[in-house]
Amino acid sequence: MVGEIINVGTELLLGDIINTNAKFISERLANLGIDLYYQTVVGDNSERLTTILKTALKRSNLIILTGGLGPTKDDLTKEVVAKTLKIPLILNYPCYQEIKRKFEKRGIYMPRNNIKQALIPKGAKILPNPNGTAPGIYLQFNKKHIFLLPGPPKELQPMFLNSVENLLINYSDSQLTSKIIKTYGIGESGLVKLIDDLLENQSDPTIAPLAKVDGVHIRVTTKKNFSDLEKVVKIIQQRLKDHIWGYDDDQLDQLIVETMIDNKLSLSLVESCTGGAIASAITDIPGSSMVLDQSQVLYTLKSKSEFLSCNIADIPNSGIDYYLTEKLAKTILEKTGTDIGLAITGALGPTVPSGVEVGEIYISTVNNYKSITKKFNYYGTRENIKERCVMTALHQLRLLLREMCP
Amino acid sequence: MVGEIINVGTELLLGDIINTNAKFISERLANLGIDLYYQTVVGDNSERLTTILKTALKRSNLIILTGGLGPTKDDLTKEVVAKTLKIPLILNYPCYQEIKRKFEKRGIYMPRNNIKQALIPKGAKILPNPNGTAPGIYLQFNKKHIFLLPGPPKELQPMFLNSVENLLINYSDSQLTSKIIKTYGIGESGLVKLIDDLLENQSDPTIAPLAKVDGVHIRVTTKKNFSDLEKVVKIIQQRLKDHIWGYDDDQLDQLIVETMIDNKLSLSLVESCTGGAIASAITDIPGSSMVLDQSQVLYTLKSKSEFLSCNIADIPNSGIDYYLTEKLAKTILEKTGTDIGLAITGALGPTVPSGVEVGEIYISTVNNYKSITKKFNYYGTRENIKERCVMTALHQLRLLLREMCP
Missing domain, CATH: 3.30.70.2860 (Alpha-Beta Plaits)
Structure with missing residues (x-):
């Protein structure tokens, strides 16, 4: 079976929202072992949607359309599909009652527009939508399988998992x-x-x-x-x-936190250029409070000198320096009594102190037995360099952990 | 001018990654007043990409392709475009040297594969890529405008803003x-x-x-x-x-940093539940080193008690507490001598200490004249709550700044 996705919605073409439906459906189809060759986004435009649908009917035998099932005149997916396949739309009375009931539950009288949502192509199967008013629709036509699903992800995703997958599983060629x-x-x-x-x-x-x-x-x-x-x-x-x-699903920060929990190891950080982003990554992981004692985000020369109990004038190279970084790591280890200390200094740019290059980074990891300090040179925007700094620091930490917990 | 986007990459069809490029480009085109009628995703498949490209050439006069400019055999966008338009690919020597230089800067010898990235369709304009090795390409062909942009968003986005928009601005019909x-x-x-x-x-x-x-x-x-x-x-x-x-483009963190620079104000933080994320947001902004002195990311009761010079037993409510948060803010203000201190404590979940609710957050902002401490209750995932904590803390800081710098 070869599938394709057609996402209908001018808001996608305007970049107002991101196409999470395409990602979600693609991932699920890949899991089901169904080949997907195309994703197309088209606006709320009857003519262009008709053209896209006709192309899809020629080249694919599974077509999943999302969006355009709402109550307004802009919502025309069902109408275009019915017209293209020459199938009449018929008022489905149980659907109508269900929609009315949902409005009543919210204490609102059903607007006339919403009757449109109970119009169903003749012979189609209705897919229940517990999270919204528009039901999903499944049509078989000339050995083609056509699904019409609502646009909001919180309606589409449960409908896909609970209704669509059960119908598709029979048509999967081979589980990937x-x-x-x-x-x-x-x-x-x-x-x-x-x-x-x-x-x-x-x-x-x-x-x-x-x-x-x-x-x-x-x-x-x-x-x-x-x-x-x-x-x-x-x-x-x-x-x-x-x-x-x-x-597979292994995440670097998660791996580090889990290894440290398993081995009862604790961590403290000194961050300059990453400004707290390493600590933030580690504390994204539930349970990280068993691992991370603290991070000293020291962004000025003054804060670094106070931390090291020295004069500002004694901080070398505007605070971006091999030996300084090692000293920061050793000092936090000593002050906190944690098992591992990590320090990072560097220049993210765009402007940098004289004698320092944009992307010049030092990372030091220490425990009670050894210290590893390395220099890195990265290029790119401030954001890119920061992101790479966090990843490199986590990897350097992981490499030390590999030695400590063989 | 009518545009369309073609995103090339099997990883999109497998749902491995989300199509942020389509959203980004669509939004920028909307701002430029250029109509966009279609977004299509197709895999790394020469035949299908050729078909899609031919369809696009018939119906659109601006075609933006993303992805498939890498060094491997899978990367075939440039080759398909050149073949379809019958334009030869020629080694561009300055491009070749630039790519080689980038590898040298990282201390790596350039692999032979990467030579492929310096092959450019004859007559095309090269769009510089300071954040990666693959240059962008701009082709004019039979009054059609064709752009080939690299897939990674961190390369594509600056290239679009710095090179593509300047070329497109002349072709916008009606400026929105x-x-x-x-x-x-x-x-x-x-x-x-x-x-x-x-x-x-x-x-x-x-x-x-x-x-x-x-x-x-x-x-x-x-x-x-x-x-x-x-x-x-x-x-x-x-x-x-x-x-x-x-x-418009105002960003909360940027606004705060700029206001503080203009008014020569300095800031220090104590972060518990946000784990450094507030400092990280502030230090994303160039020039933030003039503003942020330090952030104490104190993640354990031990680190909090040491910071406050008290016993662990004296830390109330597992460190999630109205008065504790205010005391942390006042202490960092005193220790650092900065103009503003901010502290945050809270429980992100999923598990929380007894007597504390998931999403229970305290934020305190202090200066030498006043302190404001507030309690918030958020729901959602750990990630959602953390993100809201950062935004709420920044807004509370903004409100204090509004009083201080009227």
Whole structure:
């Protein structure tokens, strides 16, 4: 079965809202093993929607339309589908009563417009919508499967999970199985070199590298059987070794917090250029209060000098410095008595002190036995560099944890 | 001019990532007054992309393609466009050198694959990409305007703002003029009540309220002339008064940093539940080092007690408390000698200490003359509550600044 999605709504074309429905449906179809070749967004325009629908009917046998089921004149998805397929719209009395009942429950008299929502193409199946007034619609037409779903995600998502998937599961050709391998410390092209032969000769399982902010991911997907996939994953593991830090849903911050909880380890930070973003990432994870004692976000020379009990004049290189960063990490470790200390200093730009480059970053991780301090050079916007700083700091922390908790 | 967007990437069809590029470009085109009729997503498949491109060339005169400019064999957007338009790809030497330089700066030898990124369709204009290796491309072909932009949003967005918009501005038919009014402290339905008559009778200018994380925004848009728009904005200003905190591109954190720089005011924070996220928001703004002295991210009872020089047993209500929060704000003000101190404590969940509710938040802002401490109750996920905490803290800071800098 080959599917496509048509999202109807001028608000999507104006960029007023983001198309979460396309992502949600795509992800669910991938899980069901149904191939999706196209997503199209079209405005609330009868002519253009008709053209898009006719194209879809030629090339796909599953068409999922979202949006345009509301009570206003702008909402024309159902009308266009009915007209294109030459199926009449008929008032469905149980639907009508259900909509009326929903208004009454909210203490509102049903506006006349909403009667439109009870018009259903003849022969269609109604998909209940407990979270809104517009029912979903499922049509079979010339061996094509056509779904009309409401636009609001809080209505669409439960309807998809509770009604659409049960209808689709019979038409899935083959369940796809995927494994995602997450790497760090190797660029996309460097990684491609190491598995060039696998990429070259791939058919099933397929292998797709994807650069993400936490490193390069590799998605291995099979339509056949799990043992084929396992073989390929094993080869990739042998090639990439310690570059691999996680799989599937693993998140770097979560991994760190869980490892530290399991090993009863505690952490304290000194953040300059990241301005609290490392602590914020760690404390996004429930349970992080068992791990993070504190982060000293020291943004001025004055605050750094007070923390180190020295004169401002003794802070080297405008506070962006290898030895200073190491000293900050060692001092927070000592002051807090935590198991690990991490400090970061750097210049995000756009303007920087003299003698310092934009993107010049120092990260130091220390425990009671060793310290690792590294210099990094990043380019890009202030935002990009900050994001990379957070990820690099978390990875440096992860590498220290790997030594401490083998 | 009629535009359309083609987003290329199998990861979009698999629902791995959300299509932020479509939203971003659509919004910018709307601002430029360029009509957008279609957004299409297609996978990394040469045949299907060719079909989609040919359809687009028939119906639109502006085509913006995103993604598929990377160094691997999967990346085929440039190749498909060149082949379809029958334009040869030629190695651009300055591009090649630029890519090589970027790798050298990171201390990496440029992999052979990346040479592919310096292949440019003959006669095309190159759009610089300071945030990645793939340059953007602009082609004019039979009065059609074709843009090829990199997929990663952090590369695409600055390229669009700095290069694409300057090229497009000449082709906009009718400049739409919009003004966005940003409010706080009033819900969407409360706000709608205050401007009910305006919403009811709107034609041009149009008026659209939209709930955002920093408060409810109202977008007023006209196709006619600016004085009509100004009249409506003035009426809304009279109705909403102090609920309005900003306009258009105003960002809350930026507004705060700028006001504080202008008035030579300094700030220090104590963050518990936000875990550094307030400091991180403020330090996103260039120049924030003139404003923020430090943030003490105190995540444990131990770190709070050390900061206040008291026993852990003296910290009330598991550290989530009205008077404790006020004391933390006063103590940081005293310790740092800054003009303003802000402290926040609260429970984000999912699990909370006994006697405390999920979403129970305290925020205290103090200066040398007064202190304001407030309790809030939020619901939602850990993430939602944290985001609302940051926004509420920034708004409370803004309200104090409004008194201090009238």
